[in-house]
Amino acid sequence: MVLTPERLRRLALWWLVFLLPLLPLAWLVERALAMDLGADPAQAIVQFTGIWTLRLLFVTLAVTPLRLMFRWAWLQRYRRMFGLYTLFYAVVHLLAFATFILGWRPDLLLRELSERPYIIVGTLALLLLIPLGVTSTRGMQRRLGPKWAKLHRLVYLIALLAMLHFIWQIRSSFQEQLIYGLILAWLLGFRLWKRRRRSRGARRQTA
Amino acid sequence: MLIKKPDPIKASEITPEPIYRNRRLFMQGLAGSAALALSGGAAAIPAYDLDADAPRYPGPDWLQSKLRAGARNEALSTAEKPAPYVNVITHNNFYEFGTGKQDPSRKAQNFKTDPWSVEIAGEVDKPGTYALEDLLQPHGIEERIYRLRCVEAWSMVIPWMGFPLGDLLKRFGPTSRAKYVAFTTLLDPEQMPGQGGFFSTLDWPYVEGLRMDEAMHPLTLLAVGLYGNALPPQNGAPFRLVVPWKYGFKSIKSIVRIELTESMPVTTWNQTAPNEYGFYANVNPEVDHPRWSQATERRLPSSLFSPNIIDTKPFNGYGDQVASLYSGMDLRKWF
Known part of the structure; x- marks a missing residue:
């Protein structure tokens, strides 16, 4: 495999995107x-x-609007990574709650969860994030076909x-x-707006 | 020990008998204990091992002799181990200085707490505004180690320095119409950044209240210090309430006004979320906060792998002393 400048750039970007979301966790462990x-x-x-779970979820949801607004096609490639990091932080969050706050006491776990x-x-x-993480591979994407997109709409x-x-x-x-609510409203609102414009355009074409 | 100068009011009149007796017992214990015979005789509070790099708060000059003369009230102190000093002064809910636990210790350091004046108002024979120094002048200070149970389901053990609120109220002659005591925290958005916030659902100034019998109860403390020193600003300097059998938010900080009233006063958290925070706010493991359980608490400081979860006791473990105040009351209704 030859390391062309293009491939090198892509590799560096991959590592950057891979390491960046680990920084908050590293900082926390250090503290x-x-x-x-x-x-x-x-x-x-x-x-x-x-x-940080919420922030990474928002980053994941921001991929599509940013890609469309700034024509950043390259960003699409990292959406899965952000999504998996969201799941990762969510799992750490829940484990930390169960371990450090509840001490895995069954009575407390049951009480809190019910x-x-x-x-x-x-x-x-x-729990809903887990199937999205499991089906995030390219193989699963191919196997599920159109159902994949439908399933992944669960993210909303x-x-x-x-x-x-x-x-x-x-x-x-x-x-x-x-502040977080407004950001989420924009992330979801952008999609609604896009969809309405698309369906209106489609109607105009058929007319 | 209590009053050094001749005073128009006798100690026997202002000090409730149980306390008075406790103190005598304590003094007798002191006399018999060689270990406690410290230099100077009066300083019966052990020298605390305060974290070396944590800030100290000596307080105003006029408070020094009082702090030094204060002895521990063993009878009214828990034997549980106090939280480390550094935790007591850096883990605070004092929303006037921000909603983060460490905000008060960061943002209250320049809070001006001397000179300080307090208004005594309402149903009393002698209303007026007093310099804190004059207000405290007749009162001796003692140490009480109390459990503090926050409504957020964590707790700490804290060695306070103070004196019973009832002793102070008696001096001003409550009238027969005095049924409640209303307290007000300083309103000063310049010094208290949290009061200027646009996004807070709380109305400022912070107000709290007690029923008269609760206010007169010997456990109800007006604190001016902790860990043998003056109160740090983040802990409610220079003058705060400590009601150990109620959730921490009842123990109002940095008090500027005490009013005796005939009707139940408005209290800040109750006004903001009446279904979540009652006027009484007695610690009660049976009555959950609508959003979380009150059956257990995390005793702080907690280390990561021992969360220190303990069962919460009715009235925060002070039921023997205070449960009778509420006999016949439905504590689910009057939470």
Whole structure:
């Protein structure tokens, strides 16, 4: 295999996109090892991994609008990576909650998963992410054909559930939730707008 | 020990008997204990091993002799191990300085807490505005190690320095119409960035309240210090309430006004979310917060692989002393 400049550029970009989402986790581990997460490191870790799950989900959802707006065709190639990182952070988030906050106490796990609405919607969002992760390979994509796109539209529901999970934890300040909510509204609104324009264009053609 | 100068009000009048007796017991214990015979005689609080690089808060000059003269009230202190000093001063819910747990310790360092004045108002014989120094003058300070249970289901053990709220209220002559005590925190958006926030659902200033019998209860403390020093600004300096059997949000910080009222006062969290935060807010493992359980709590500091989960006790473990205040009340309704 010859390393042409083009291939080299692509390789460097791949590694960049692969390593970048690991930075927050590396920072967190470094702080935790330095015992620098305050009196309640458990809460700090759970909050941190939670917000990064949401951020990576938004990055994943931003691929399509950015690609279309700026004609960044190359971005499409990394959507799967962002999606898998979203799943990865979500799993770490849930494991951190179960380990550091609940200590894997079965009674507490059962109580939280059955009684706490914000825990239930958060868990549901994670469960729905799993089939998307499993079917993210090119082989599965080919095997599922048109059903693949349909299945992966679940991500919109997942985003709404994740947002609800976040909103449900507001104590008094809703600043963060408002900002994230507006970003999500744009990410979803862009798709609705595109679809309406497309169907209107199609109607005009058939007329 | 309590009052050094002659005062128009006798100690026996302002100090409830159980406390008075406790103190005597304590003094007797002191006399018999060689280990506690420290230099100077009065300083019965052990020298705490404070984290070397954590900031200290000596407080104003006029407070020094009081802090030094304070002894631990063993009878009203828990034997549980206090949280490390650095955790007590860096893990705070004080939304006036931001909603993050570490925001207050970052943003309150320049908060001006001396001079400080407090208004005593409402149904009292002697209303007026007093310099904090004058307000505290007749009161001796003692140490009480209390459990603090936050409504967010974490808890800490904290060695406070203070005196019973009831002692103070008695001095101002509550009238027969005084049924409640209403407290107000300083309103000063210049100094308290959280009060200027556009996105907060809380109304400022922060207000809290107690029923008169709760306010007069010997466990109800007005704190001016912790860990043998003055209160750090992030912990509610210079003058805050500590009600150990209620969720932490009842223990209002940086008080500028105390009003005795005939009707139940408005309280900040109750006004914001009445279905989530009651006026009473007694610690109760049986009554969950609508969004999370109150049956257990995480005792802080917690290390990562031992989350330190303990069962929450009714009235935060102070039921023997305070449950009788609520006899006959439906605590599910009056949560």
